[in-house]
Structures are given as C-alpha cells and as structure tokens.
Amino acid sequence: MKSNVVWKTNSQTQLSLLPPSYDDLVPENHPVRIVNIILDRIDIRSIENTYKGGGTSSYHPRDLLKILIYAYLRNLYSSRKIEQALGENVHFMWLSGCIRPDHNTISNFRSGKLKGKFKKIFNQVVILLAEQGYLSLKEIYVDGTKIEANANRYTFVWGKSVKTSRSRIEKQLKELWRYVETVYAEEEQRPNGPDNFEAIDPDQVSRTIDKIDQALKGKDIDKKVKQKLDYAKKNWPKNIAKYNRYEQQMGGRNSMSKTDPDATFMRMKEDHMLNGQLKPGYNLQAATNNQFIANYTLAQTTADTTTLIDHTEDFIKGYGKPPRALTADAGYGSEENYTYLHENDIDAFVKYNYFHKEQLDEKRGKQKRPFAADNLFYNNETDTYYCPMGQPMENIGSYLKKTATGYEQKINRYQAKNCAGCQLRSLCHRSKGNRIVERNHKLARLKAKAKQKLLDPEGIAHRKQRCWDVEAVFGNIKQNMNFKRFMLRGLDKVETEIGLIAMAHNLKKVSLAM
Template identity: 50%
Template sequence: MAARKPVFRPYQQNQLMALPPSFDELIPADHTVRVVNDVINAVNIEPLLKAYHVRGGSNYHPLLLLKVLVYGYVTNIYSSRKLAEACRERIPFMWLSAMSKPDHNTINRFRGVRLKHALRSVFEEVVKLLAEEGLLSIDQVYTDGTKIEANANKYTFVWRKSIQTNKEKMKKQLEEIWNYAQHIAADEDLMPEPPTAANINKESVKATVEKLNKVLADNDQADKKVKAKLRYINKNFPANIAKYEQQEVILETRNSYSKTDTDATFMRMKEDHMLNGQLKPGYNVQISSSNQFIVNYTIHHNPTDTTTLKAHLEQHKSSFGTAPKKLTADAGYGSEENYTLLEGEKVTAYVKYNSFDKGQNENYNSKFPFAAEKLFYNDQQDVYICPMGQKMHYIGNIINKTSTGFVQTYKRYQAENCAACPLNGVCHKSKGNRIIDINVNLKRQKQQAYELLNTEEGIRRRKKRCFDVEPVFANIKQNHGFRRFMLRGKEKVEIEWGLLAIAQNLRKKAA
C-alpha cells in the first residue's frame, strides 16, 4: 500500500486573474479605515482649500492627505516617512490614497503648513457630526489636563531666575567700580547715576561705562585692575544685556523655556519617553471630553491646570458658539478666579476645591480643630469666635493679585489677649494675637461647590469623571504610544494634538 502524502492548497504566485480583486474587496466592511473615509468625506474642507494658491503646479488633493494623516494617527503611525511608506505598501492607505504615492516632504508640509489654520475647523466638524449621531454631548463635559514632552533638548534651557541672578551680578560689579570712581573723581559732576535694578539695560550700561571711562582715564592714580575690569564690562555687558532682554521677551510670564523649542516650558513629568520622571520641556494639554470623545482641546505653556481654564473655555465658545452648560473637573481647577469665571458664563460647575476630598475624611478634620474655616462666625456683629470663646474683630481688608492679574479680597480679623490664653501655642503659632484672613467670596463659592458636589448628580459626575476624561489620556499615551510630540512650536504642536483628537474620536466611533 502506497504511503499517503500531505495535501496543500494551490500556490501559484504568477497565476493570472481574469477579474483581479479591488482594494475595496480586500477591506472588511467594518474596518476602521472606512469610518475615517466616511467621516472625512462628510466634513466641510473649504477652510483647508484656502491654504492653497490658485496658481502654480498641481497638488495632491487635501482630502487624500487629510485621510492619510488621520488614519495614520488612528493606527499609531506618526512619522511622515512611515506614512509615505504605508501609502506604497499597506492596503488601507493605498485605498485611501487611490494608489497615489505622496512623499514624506509633501505629507510633512501639508501637516505643518496647510493644516495650520484649517485643522481646528475639521475637528469641530467631526465633533458636530458625532453629536448629531448622539455619541457625545457638547453641553456636558469633563475637563482635565496632562503634560506631554516636547521635541526639544532638555539640556539647552533658559531660566528666568538665572537671568535675574546674572543681572544682579552685573549691577554689583558696576556698583563696585562706581564706588571706587566716586572716591578718586576730581569732578563729581562727571559721575554717572549709580546703577540700580531699574536701569540695568543695554543703553544705561553703555552710558555708565562711558562716563566711568572718562573719570578713570584722566586719573593717574586709578587702579589698573579696575580699568581692566571696566574694559571687560564695556566689551561684554551690553551684548549680554541685549541677550537677556531678548530672552525675557520670549519668556513672557513663564519661568523657563527650551532653546530648541522656545514655546516649550520645563515641567515635571509623571512619565516621559525615557521613563525617569525628570524635569523636561513640554506642553500642558487640556481637553474636555464626553463619553470618552474629545470635545475641545487647547495647548498651554504654563504647567498648572488652574490658570488654563479661561483660555480653554474661550476656545469652547469660539468653536460651538456658547460655553458648556455643565462642566466637571478635579481640584486642580478649584480657584476663586475659575469659580467666578464659570458663574459669569452660567456654567453649572461640578469642580472640587483643594481641600474637598480631605474634608470628607473625619480623621483629617479632627487633626486641625483650630483651623480658621472651623471657627464660628457671627454675621450680625461681623466677628469670629476663637476656640476660647473670645471675639476676633474685623481690622481691615487685604488685597492680593494672582499671577494672572485676578484681584482677591481678604477680610482680616484679629483676636485679643492671646498671651494669657491657655491655648496659646496650640491654637496658633504666631507670637502676638492671632490674625486670620478670610476670603468671603471664595468661602461662599466653596460652600456652593460642596453642596453641588454632594447632590445625587454631583456624586454621579464625580465618579464618572475618573472613567470619562482620564482614560482618554491613558489610551493615547499608553495604548497608542504617544508620549512625546514630533513637531516643534506651539502652532505645530496644536496641529499634532488636533490629529490625535480626531483619531481618538474616530477610533471610539469605530469601536
């Protein structure tokens, strides 16, 4: 009996086909690329067409390049070179591009230049389409932020404190020479004004050095070392001052920036591409989400979430005409300025303040029995009652201005006879009578937030925030490996995050 042989399916590489399959037949009906294609086809691309000149050579159609870019970000392909390669080798990209083969320069130029003023409108169109399908709400959002590392060298940086230190050193050196010249000057009228922090600039330093040169040059008793030091100052200080002034213009209100991406600010990262948690140049990315769809996004220089809400809310109004009706956020946004802003916009704010979570803990409350917010207030007499039952009288207002220019008013109250009190040293640590500062407006806002957050809807929204907005960042950074921007400059970073936001929404829709 003959031995049986294994059976294989026919394998003929050079087999000709009478009716070759099309790309459309090779892509499943429920494939994500079809969602990308259908949504982008439904978007109004008129703003994008304005980025092209009427004259000149023919261009690849912007719909083609937009689809390739968006689907690239959906499938974790962010490099323009790899996108160009995918258009030559991958069936979904070949189907989207209709067998066109744009090179990486074309893709990169389209992303960095053509989309500069048009991508926001594309993103808004996508959000509105998803809202019409009932997948998300534009009026009820959850807001949070994350820091993402910039494409910048962490070793080439400029710090505001360093500039101030160097200018102070310059001032001291000029003061030393000025004091020396004052002692030996034959004619006091020739002496320039003494250098101060207010006149340390290129022009004033140059004028001061010229006058000091006149005083010291005509005096044979002048120390040669002092003259040499003055020559060094004359040679280097004006150029250094000009450099510092230019750096301060770039800094604006920031404390630092990277020389390789001047829009990036140094921030403490929870994680970065090197996984060592160092201080790195980055951007603060703010989003508002609904059902894990991104409704709004903004990019910020400043590392704290507290100061980003105003610009973020303005962008929402610019995109959709009005502010959201309800906004939920964590304690990072719970400031008097933000509460006042949300009140003015008539937004129902489910926003925690910094001590909200701690206040829910009975053990924490028992640790600080003498805290100012726990003292009894008699509104008829406008006095606080100290732990010993003595009155603390109003003695005036304290005005404070925040880094953003917001003015806060505190009412100050002072106790009497603290020296003889048995609780002295326990109730407070100051040497004299205890003084407390009360922000009446913020106290009212915190009470209002406390009541709202503890309603049935408030509790539900607090719970939902953790699995609505936070998973969006986790999905983009962890599941799709985007932890560092590829482009430089705030404008291009906004484009890149806009593409990530569209990709997140389309992935969610496809799922």
C-alpha cells in the same frame, strides 16, 4: 514526506485579465472607511483657500488630511514612515487613491497648511459625532496631562537665572563707578555719574560702560579693573540683549527650552525612573464625554488652575455655547474659576483642595481642629469671629490680593482684643501679639456651594464618571497610541499635532463601536 498532505496553490505567477480592486481588500467596517466617510462630509474650504494656484498641480488637501489622520490612527507619526506606508500598505493605497506624496509634502502640509486651521475641522467632526449620538456636548469632564516637547532636555533657560544675571551686571556697574569715585577722590573736579545703572537696555548699558571708560582714560588703574572693563565692553551689552530676548520669549513663564522656546519645563513621570524629572513640555487640557475628546487646548503653565477659563472659552468659541455641566478635580478649584463658571451658567462639579481629606476625616469620625481659622464661629450679622474661649475677633480691615492671572481677591482681617494670659494661647496661635486671622468670605461661600453640589447624587455620579472618562483618554493616547513626545516644535504646530491625535482617538472609538 507524507503523501496525503494537500498544499494550497500559490498564484504569484498567474496572469489575470483584470487586476483586483483595492476596495475588495478593505473590510466593510474597517477604520480606514470611517476616516474616509467622515472627512468627505467636512468643510475644508479654509485650507483650500490657502493655495494660490498656478504652476504645477497640487495634492488635494482633503486627500492629505485623510492620509495624516489615518496615519495617526495607526500610530504612524513620522512623515517618512507615512510616505513608506503609502507605497506598501493596501489600506493607505485605497484611502489615498494610490497618490504618493513624499515626506516633505506631508510634513509641510501638517506644519504649514493646517496651522491655525485644524481646530475648526476638529469641531466639525465632533459636532457630527454628537449628532450621531456618540457623545454629548452638554456635560464635559476636564483634566490635564503633560506631554514632552520635541526639544533638548539640557538646553534650558530659567527666569530666576535671567534676573540674577541682570542684577549681577547692575551690581558690577555700580562697583565700577564706585572705583571711578575712589580714583577721583583727591581731585576737585569729578565726572558726573550715569543717569542709572539698571541693566535693561543694551544701548544704555553700553553708554554706561563708555562713560566709565572715558572717566578712567589716562588714569593709572588697577589691572583687574581694566580686565573687567574690557570684558564688560565685549559681553555685557549682548548679554542684556540676550536676556531681553529670553524674557520676551518666556512671556511671564519661569522657564523655557532654547530649542523650543514655547515649551516650559515641567515635572513628568513618563520615564524609566518615574521620579518626576523636569522636561520641556506642554500641558494638554482635554474636555471629554463618553471617552470622546470634545475639546483640547495646550497651556504653557504647569498648574491646571489657570487653564480652566481659557479652555472653556475655547469650547464656547468652537461650539457657540457653553456646556451645561463641567466636572473637574481639585486642581481647578479656585475663586476665579468658580466665579467664571457661575457667571456663565455652567453647573460646576469642581473639587477644591482638601475636599477628599474632609470627607475622609468625616468618615473616620476625626475631630475638627477647633483652633483652625476655618472652624471658628462667625457671626455674619456683626461680622465677627469668636475664638475658642469666646472672645470676639472684630474686623480690622481688608486688602486686595492679586492672583497670577490678575484676578483680585478680597481678604478680610480679624483680630482678638486680648490674648494675654489665655490658657489656650499655645494651642491657638504662636504670634507675639493678639491673634489675627485672614478670611476670604467669597471663596468660603463658593466652597460651601461646591461641596453641596459634589455631595448630592448628581455630583457623586459625575465624580465617578470623571475618573474613567477623561483619564482613560490620556491612558489611550500615551500607552495605546504611544504618543508621549511631540514631533513638531512651536505652540502653533504642536496644537495641530495634538488635534490630529485627538481626532484619531475619536475616530478609532467610532470604528470600535461599529
């Protein structure tokens, strides 16, 4: 060993008169200080009021809230790992003041005390950050992403399967009664049939089965029919009760998970195959500004179109007024959404389907399809379309069409007078009679207005910013924060969990900006 090497002194066994302060071990601009400062300024009386008092002392909810948010900021989502960090990590010790709540206390606070109350706390923090200039609530960028639920991927219920199974029971009940009728075919006195065979109510199904059984009592019946009747008595009423429970839990959805009934099966690409596998999950909708999350909601539908109004209403509820401008991609472009945004005086920079294709075709100089309904000449004064041959297509009536959300659209129908012998008929349409086109004039006007706004300088700027604003947030949550699957189950609980993620994301950005 070289004699000129100097080793640093190890003071492990050195006694000290005073122990070191944790405050000396935490850097001045460390994220844990940001969490502590901001949460000290937040009103949490809504949580404090849930404590009844009496008995032993309780950990203060503000302390538990600080611990949870800082844990999520550090990608710690397990209550057991948070408990461990409180005894090993200097920053957790400093933040908590050396209190040591166990994992049950942390878990119960997250899934119980915060349920339904965290959103107001989140809104307070966002307002505070907006006042400090980190983000603006006047212009928001909206998009959605799907996050896997904490549910079994293989125990699922499909709405169509429930309807098919119910219809099968109805069909078999009718077949059993037809068998009764064949048994009594040669007798003058026949039993009256059941009031109905609809397999809706378990008691009604049970009464129908009993009536069939009574009608066949004492008769020489087929052995297979007897077996089916015994099986029906034992299983069909409870199966109908189960189907009713499933339909009530789905609430109009097409699927659900048995282990988390609030979760819907959605296509996700966050797996090693990247092939869009169906997994139980929730559709996270986020409104961002300057890559800060201004608002979040969770939807149980796979499509983004039907989520925009509820998400914007939640924004208005949280901040008292709507944003001045809202930018979103083509997944949100619908007549109902455009109408809602217009009625609430929100500048909508929202794309519609085929917007990009239109721009690409124009850029390439591609000719428009002259026979497409969108490209036919329309005379607004006479309410008449003209086909490529110049033949007028007059209005032959209209009808109302309801969307999945119950919104009514008015569809007008126009028909050509005589397509027989037309040289362009094979290119124009393939129907047997004269051509009929259907047009939604309101949607066409809204699309034209949206296109004008999207192509003006302000619209172009918003479209460019949307890509790196909201999508970068999702990338940070899923990749940097490694949050790809919820820890909790049930819509109320996962809303709290995604709120903790959103606040952790915002506070981490604040710490990076300092």
